[in-house]
Amino acid sequence: MIHKYSVQLAKYLSYELNLDRSRQAVIAYGLEVLIGGTIKILVFISIPWLFGIFPQFIAAFLSSAFLRLPSGGVHCSAYYRCLISSLLLFLFIAAISKYLVTFKLPVHFFLWFSLLTALITFIKLAPVDVKEKPIRCDTRRKILKIISCLMPFIYLVVFNIFNLSSDIILASSMSILFHTFTLTNLGHKFFRLVDKIL
Amino acid sequence: MKKYFLKIIVGLASMVAYIGIYPSSWVSLYQPEIPEDLIK
Numbered sequence: 001m002i003h004k005y006s007v008q009l010a011k012y013l014s015y016e017l018n019l020d021r022s023r024q025a026v027i028a029y030g031l032e033v034l035i036g037g038t039i040k041i042l043v044f045i046s047i048p049w050l051f052g053i054f055p056q057f058i059a060a061f062l063s064s065a066f067l068r069l070p071s072g073g074v075h076c077s078a079y080y081r082c083l084i085s086s087l088l089l090f091l092f093i094a095a096i097s098k099y100l101v102t103f104k105l106p107v108h109f110f111l112w113f114s115l116l117t118a119l120i121t122f123i124k125l126a127p128v129d130v131k132e133k134p135i136r137c138d139t140r141r142k143i144l145k146i147i148s149c150l151m152p153f154i155y156l157v158v159f160n161i162f163n164l165s166s167d168i169i170l171a172s173s174m175s176i177l178f179h180t181f182t183l184t185n186l187g188h189k190f191f192r193l194v195d196k197i198l
Numbered sequence: 199m200k201k202y203f204l205k206i207i208v209g210l211a212s213m214v215a216y217i218g219i220y221p222s223s224w225v226s227l228y229q230p231e232i233p234e235d236l237i238k
Contacts, residue, residue: 029232030214
């Protein structure tokens with residue numbers, strides 16, 4: 001639906017401003033990303049806030065998002081599937097971490113474990129591209145791999161500088177682990193199944 | 199005034215598209231199909 005509206009809006013803009021056809025496709029793509037992103041941000045703020053798990057949700061979401069930038073990962077085949085699956089996933093992680101924090105768990109061990117797993121996976125697999133947005137340039141691929149491999153170290157520094165609470169560390173650790181999972185073949189199969197179910 | 203407003207929208211959409219645009223894969227698990235012009 002967002003795709004359809006973006007294309008229509010881009011057509012209208014091209015007509016009004018006399019733009020050529022290739023520019024129209026770029027504008028439609030930009031609009032789709034913009035509109036989709038805005039809706040997602042609104043949903044990702046309001047729903048976790050209603051459930052009272054906003055800090056854990058944001059920690060999980062940001063931990064995954066910053067890793068996703070260079071390392072890529074699996075994608076759903078439609079916008080609404082992505083919105084529902086990512087919302088449910090981060091809500092689940094946030095709720096679980098809020099609940100588990102009542103037990104005295106070695107959260108720093110979980111963090112180290114998730115970062116180490118991420119590093120090994122990034123060395124082996126990153127960046128994982130998709131057919132909708134392939135990475136065709138080898139230099140770009142190498143740069144993304146280097147950035148991906150640096151990210152776990154950056155996370156480690158950030159987590160050491162800021163004295164974050166246990167629930168936030170737990171939510172981030174689970175999110176990092178899940179992101180790592182989405183890079184693997186098993187992760188791809190899992191998301192194909194989620195795609196079918198939704 | 200209307201054209202000025204429309205140009206702002208076009209500029210913003212073009213900027214989002216041209217800077218590589220990871221926001222889509224950032225926040226979500228969905229990646230809209232990228233135009234050929236952007237992957238050349």
